[in-house]
Amino acid sequence: MTKALSTLLLPVFAAAVAGSALAQAPIKVGEFASLTGKEAAFGQSSHKGTLLAIEELNATGGVLGRQFELLTEDNQSKQGESATIVKKLISRDQVVALLGEVASGRSLEAAPIAQAGKIPMISPSSTNKRVTEMGSYIFRVCFIDPFQGTVMAKFARNSLHLQKVALLTSVSSAYSVDLAKYFKETFAAMGGTITIEQKYSEGDKDFKAQLTAVKAAGVDGIFVPGYYTEAALISKQARELELNCPLFGGDGWEAPQLIEIGGKAVEGTYYSTHYSPESSSPGVQGFVKKFRARYADETPDAMAALGYDSVMVLADAIKRAGTTDHIKLRAAIAATRNFDGVTGRTTIDAHRNATKSAVVITVKDGEFKFVETITP
Amino acid sequence: MSELLQQLLNGLSLGAIYALIALGYTMVYGVLRFINFAHSDVFMVGAFIGYYMGKLVPEHTLWGGLAVLGAAMVGCALLGMTIERLAYRPLRGAPTLNVLITAIGVSLLLEYTGQVFFGAAPRNFPAVFPVRSFSLGGVIVSSNQLIVIAVSVVLMVVLQFIVYRTKIGTAMRAVSLNPKAAVLMGVNNDVVISFTFGLGSALAAAGGILYALNYPSIDPLMGVMPGLKAFVAAILGGIGNIPGAALGGLILGTVETFVAGSEWSTYKDAIAFAILIIILLFRPAGLLGKFTVEKV
Numbered sequence: 001m002t003k004a005l006s007t008l009l010l011p012v013f014a015a016a017v018a019g020s021a022l023a024q025a026p027i028k029v030g031e032f033a034s035l036t037g038k039e040a041a042f043g044q045s046s047h048k049g050t051l052l053a054i055e056e057l058n059a060t061g062g063v064l065g066r067q068f069e070l071l072t073e074d075n076q077s078k079q080g081e082s083a084t085i086v087k088k089l090i091s092r093d094q095v096v097a098l099l100g101e102v103a104s105g106r107s108l109e110a111a112p113i114a115q116a117g118k119i120p121m122i123s124p125s126s127t128n129k130r131v132t133e134m135g136s137y138i139f140r141v142c143f144i145d146p147f148q149g150t151v152m153a154k155f156a157r158n159s160l161h162l163q164k165v166a167l168l169t170s171v172s173s174a175y176s177v178d179l180a181k182y183f184k185e186t187f188a189a190m191g192g193t194i195t196i197e198q199k200y201s202e203g204d205k206d207f208k209a210q211l212t213a214v215k216a217a218g219v220d221g222i223f224v225p226g227y228y229t230e231a232a233l234i235s236k237q238a239r240e241l242e243l244n245c246p247l248f249g250g251d252g253w254e255a256p257q258l259i260e261i262g263g264k265a266v267e268g269t270y271y272s273t274h275y276s277p278e279s280s281s282p283g284v285q286g287f288v289k290k291f292r293a294r295y296a297d298e299t300p301d302a303m304a305a306l307g308y309d310s311v312m313v314l315a316d317a318i319k320r321a322g323t324t325d326h327i328k329l330r331a332a333i334a335a336t337r338n339f340d341g342v343t344g345r346t347t348i349d350a351h352r353n354a355t356k357s358a359v360v361i362t363v364k365d366g367e368f369k370f371v372e373t374i375t376p
Numbered sequence: 377m378s379e380l381l382q383q384l385l386n387g388l389s390l391g392a393i394y395a396l397i398a399l400g401y402t403m404v405y406g407v408l409r410f411i412n413f414a415h416s417d418v419f420m421v422g423a424f425i426g427y428y429m430g431k432l433v434p435e436h437t438l439w440g441g442l443a444v445l446g447a448a449m450v451g452c453a454l455l456g457m458t459i460e461r462l463a464y465r466p467l468r469g470a471p472t473l474n475v476l477i478t479a480i481g482v483s484l485l486l487e488y489t490g491q492v493f494f495g496a497a498p499r500n501f502p503a504v505f506p507v508r509s510f511s512l513g514g515v516i517v518s519s520n521q522l523i524v525i526a527v528s529v530v531l532m533v534v535l536q537f538i539v540y541r542t543k544i545g546t547a548m549r550a551v552s553l554n555p556k557a558a559v560l561m562g563v564n565n566d567v568v569i570s571f572t573f574g575l576g577s578a579l580a581a582a583g584g585i586l587y588a589l590n591y592p593s594i595d596p597l598m599g600v601m602p603g604l605k606a607f608v609a610a611i612l613g614g615i616g617n618i619p620g621a622a623l624g625g626l627i628l629g630t631v632e633t634f635v636a637g638s639e640w641s642t643y644k645d646a647i648a649f650a651i652l653i654i655i656l657l658f659r660p661a662g663l664l665g666k667f668t669v670e671k672v
Contacts, residue, residue, distance in 0.1 A: 171642050199642045203601065205591035208386040209636035209644075216379040229498050229593050236592070240509055240518045241382075261500040261593045 026069035027062070027324055029054070029314065030089035032100040032110060037077025042102040042303050046124050047072065049307030050099060052294050057311070063318050071095060075106060086110040090117040096324040097122065099310050102303060104128030111138045120330045124310040125274070125303055129178075132352040137326075139333050139352045141309045141341070142274055145175050148250040149182030151272045151358040151374045152223060157190040159360075159372065160246060160270075162221040164195040166214040168234060170226045172201045179225030179250050195219050200230070207234045208241065215243045227252040231269075232262035239265040246270065254302075259366055266363045270371065274302040275343040276359045278370035287342040302343070309341035313348075344373065378514030383637050384630065389521040389590065391629020392528035396583035397606030398613070398621035399535060400576030406552045406616040407572045408464075410472050413479040415580055416603020417486035418456055420596060422448040422581030423501065423588040424494055430502035441505035445527070445585050449578040456577025457570050465566070490596030501592035524586045531582055532622055535575070539618060544571055552616070605632075605648075612652050614665020623663060628652075 031050055034043030054070045062068055071093050075081035082101065089095050090113065098114050098121040101107045107126040114121035115135030123131055123140040132138045156162045165187060170176035184194055196217040198210035211234070214222060222238065224231050224247055231253045238247065246268060253271035262269075277288050277299050287308060291300040300308075316339055318324060321332035336348040344357035360371040397419055404412045425448040433440035463482050467475045509518040539545040547568045550558040559565055587602060588594050609628045613620025631651055636644040655663065 197639075198636075200636075201642075201645075205587075205593070205598075206386075206390055206633075206636075208390075209383060209633040210641055212379060212382045212386060213637040213641075215382075233591055233593055240520075241516050242509070242511070257498060257500075261498065263500070 024066045026067045027064075027318065028069050028071060028093060028095045029311075030086070030093060030095035030098045031070055031072045032075055032082050032085045032089070032098065032106075033072060034077040034102060034106070035072070035074035037075075039077045039103050042125075043077065045301050045303035046102050046307035048295055048298075049291070049300060049304035049309075050124070050311055052291060052304075053308045053311035053315075055294075056290070057315055063315050064322065064324075068315075075101070077103070077106075079105065079109070082106040082109045083113055086113045090114070090119050095119065096318075096326065097314055097329065099124065099307075099314070101126060104131055107131045108134065111135065114138065118326050118330075120314075120326065120333055122310045122314055122333065124306040136334075136352070137330055139313075139348060139354075141313050141343070141346060141354050141356075142306050143356055143358060144353050145178045145250075146182040147376070148272045148358060149179040149184075149225065150186045150376070151360075152179075152225075152248055152250065152270075153183045153186035153190065153192070154374055155270065155272070155360050155372075156221055156223070156248065157187060157192050160221060160248075162192060162246075164193050164219045165221045165223055166217065166219040167194055167197045168207070168210060168214070168222055168224045168226075169197070169199050170202055170230065171199045172203075173226065175250075175252065176225045180223070183223055183225065200226075202227070202230070204230065205233060207237050211238050211241050211243055214238075215241055220245050222247045224249045225252070228255040228258040229261065231271075232258050232260075232266060235262045235265040235269055251302075254361070254368075259363060259368075262363075267366075268362065268364075270360055270362050272358045272360055272374070274358065275305040276361055276368075276370040277301075279359060279373065281373075283340060283342050305342045309343050309346065312341055313339055313346065345375075379637075381513075381515045383633055385515060385517065385521060386637075387630030387633030388626060389524045389629075390633055391609075391626035392524050393583050393587050393590075393625075394602065394606045394609045394629050395622040395625025396528055396531065396579050396586070397602060398610040398625045399532070399618060400580045401607055401610040402613070402615055402618060402621040403548075403572050403576045405610070406618075407548060407569055408475075410475045411479065411607065412464075412573075412576075413476070413603075414459055414463075414482035414486060415576065416599035416606070417483050417490070418452050418459075418577045418599075419580040419584040419587070419603060420490060420594075420599035421455055421486065422452045422584030423594045423598065424490070424596075425451045425581065426504070426585045426588060427499060427501055427594060430504045433504065435503055436506045437504075438506060441523075444504045445582060448581040448585050452581030452584075453574035453578040456573040456580075460570055460573040465569075487596055487599075494596055496595065496597075498593040498595040501588040501594050503589070503592070505589060520589050524590060527582060527586060531579060535579070535618065538575070544568065548572055608649065608652055612655060612662055614662030617662065617664045617666075620662055620664035627663075 033047045054068045058067050073085040075085055102125050104126040107123045111134035115137050120137050125142045127145050129144050132140055167180050169180040196214055224234055231249055235247050248270040251273040254273050317332035321328045339346045346354045346356045349355050355376050357373050357375040359373050361368050362371050400415045426444045429444045429447045433443050463478050505523055509516055547563045550563055551565055551568045609624035610621045613624030632644050632648045635647045
């Protein structure tokens with residue numbers, strides 16, 4: 001009993017002696033993440049970025065003279081867990097803000113609870129449009145799906161100088177349909193022509209029919225807003241039909257399997273994504289260096305960079321608000337303009353989504369290579 | 377014109393694979409009067425045997441490719457016979473529905489065991505045959521398409537020979553016609569049925585290898601869609617009828633390809649299946665099938 005009591009009191013004494021910086025209570029930030037289970041690879045990455053940002057802020061004296069305290073809870077990548085965890089973080093731990101999740105489905109679970117408790121929530125990398133529509137306290141620091149369509153249209157027109165483009169859309173995925181829609185609008189507005197539109201369904205393996213039609217239509221580029229398995233097979237079959245124009249898509253292409261399955265056929269294809277560790281910008285290079293030093297030479301991926309940025313956007317808002325009061329903090333996050341993060345210059349728009357730049361990656365000699373940054 | 381010919385070639389090479397799988401469905405139905413739903417998963421196992429064998433032989437060689445094809449066919453023939461021995465033979469004489477449900481069970485068992493052993497992520501199938509493509513009057517012909525069509529034709533001719541020119545083939549037809557009379561004539565039904573499963577599964581394995589060569593991303597659930605299409609092809613041609621299955625496969629593959637290449641590409645499966653319904657309305661027994669009255 002005595003021992004238990006002294007263990008409990010010890011941190012209090014320590015804090016009292018440590019002086020003015022620690023005299024004030026820490027700023028509690030709740031993080032709910034998929035640290036185990038099927039999305040653990042994404043969740044772990046994001047958590048590492050988040051943790052790095054918190055440690056970095058604390059090392060430089062915190063914000064408003066207060067340290068950050070990160071309370072991380074694992075939802076095991078399971079449906080239903082996030083709601084319970086977020087309730088606990090809000091009511092028992094009294095966090096001032098929430099960070100999470102990688103998966104849109106679980107962000108959607110937590111968002112109504114954060115909204116009801118009027119606790120600002122920032123999602124690092126949920127790209128589904130509906131997440132921030134859940135209420136005025138829900139934000140995100142990544143771009144949303146349709147934006148990539150716009151980015152690739154600009155890239156195709158301005159950098160690849162394409163005039164006639166074919167669309168090959170997966171009709172069974174909302175992601176693909178969204179990207180295609182915005183690509184089409186922007187590309188047409190910039191003076192390009194969509195010569196032919198072909199469709200397929202997720203899980204299809206044979207695309208030769210569609211590609212033969214595309215070839216007959218005569219195009220100088222093909223936009224394939226799908227996922228990596230289909231993208232690899234489509235590239236392969238296009239090359240077999242001697243259709244040698246560039247193919248390009250969105251971040252659904254970003255997986256090592258694209259190169260494993262596509263082999264030589266995916267050389268010279270392009271896709272857009274949130275961030276590239278190869279970008280020459282000082283912000284990115286500084287982040288990569290710090291991350292490598294902290295996590296045994298691991299190169300941070302997009303999830304890690306977005307996790308890091310979610311903390312930095314929050315810290316910046318707290319600094320500008322001058323308080324952690326939830327109403328003022330919400331207003332400060334909503335007023336974020338041109339914040340320079342690792343994943344680009346972020347502005348929070350009226351729908352609480354981030355407007356920011358995207359990067360374009362290409363495949364060269366069997367490796368992903370950074371091409372350029374495209375601003376909205 | 378060259379686009380039309382190109383689509384025809386694409387369609388025929390897809391249809392040839394459907395035909396190979398359809399043959400397995402139709403042979404088992406012919407002999408046992410039940411649909412072996414595990415057939416499409418034997419097709420998947422064939423592709424995976426090819427994947428592991430492909431690592432042992434040099435890539436892009438004819439003999440390497442044929443060795444992979446042979447190994448997958450032998451492996452799947454054994455698998456098919458084992459399935460028949462363990463899952464279907466104990467149910468001989470039970471109502472057809474029971475066997476059918478067992479077949480669905482075996483199918484799910486293979487799919488999910490596959491996910492445990494091979495993992496759910498798609499894998500890249502090695503290019504075991506030499507790869508070349510050449511242009512014939514604007515039509516791009518890839519060597520894989522030629523291999524698919526050639527292997528299919530050879531296997532169908534061999535199958536036709538086995539069924540109509542050999543003793544075991546005669547026995548198969550006898551069992552198909554009247555199992556009880558066949559026993560009285562001295563045919564060992566167990567051996568014949570086992571052989572039918574082995575033969576059908578070997579064809580499925582060949583289909584799996586050819587499919588994986590053309591669409592080199594394989595996963596444990598890859599058999600589901602082609603299996604369904606081949607099943608439809610078998611019905612379309614007249615289930616139980618061997619040339620009918622081949623014809624059904626070719627028709628389905630060609631129609632699907634032509635629709636997919638048109639502006640209605642979204643409806644490719646819908647139109648292919650609508651054609652099936654229309655044909656069955658006019659010919660309920662399928663294109664080449666004979667309508668027989670079930671004897672009670």
